[in-house]
Amino acid sequence: MLRRAAVRRPPADAAAVLRCLGLSSRGLLVLFVTRLLALAAAATVLGSLVGLGAQAVLGALVGRWFAAELPRRRSGRCSTRL
Numbered sequence: 001m002l003r004r005a006a007v008r009r010p011p012a013d014a015a016a017v018l019r020c021l022g023l024s025s026r027g028l029l030v031l032f033v034t035r036l037l038a039l040a041a042a043a044t045v046l047g048s049l050v051g052l053g054a055q056a057v058l059g060a061l062v063g064r065w066f067a068a069e070l071p072r073r074r075s076g077r078c079s080t081r082l
Contacts, residue, residue: 015028023031 015032018028018031019025
């Protein structure tokens with residue numbers, strides 16, 4: 001139990017240790033912002049892939065339920081008039 005508590009330290013403790021080891025405040029800010037941006041980029045990519053997969057699966061399921069096909073898109077400009 002003691003070992004688990006030693007591994008899971010709050011970010012403030014990690015920041016304090018890095019500051020004691022000589023990292024500047026600016027370096028600490030750059031480190032945490034870089035980690036945050038990397039996490040955001042990974043979440044964006046993963047979320048996009050999950051969304052594309054869900055779209056493909058749901059499109060296939062709905063396509064089986066409804067026999068009608070969607071009209072094909074015509075090439076060129078839209079000719080709809082209001």
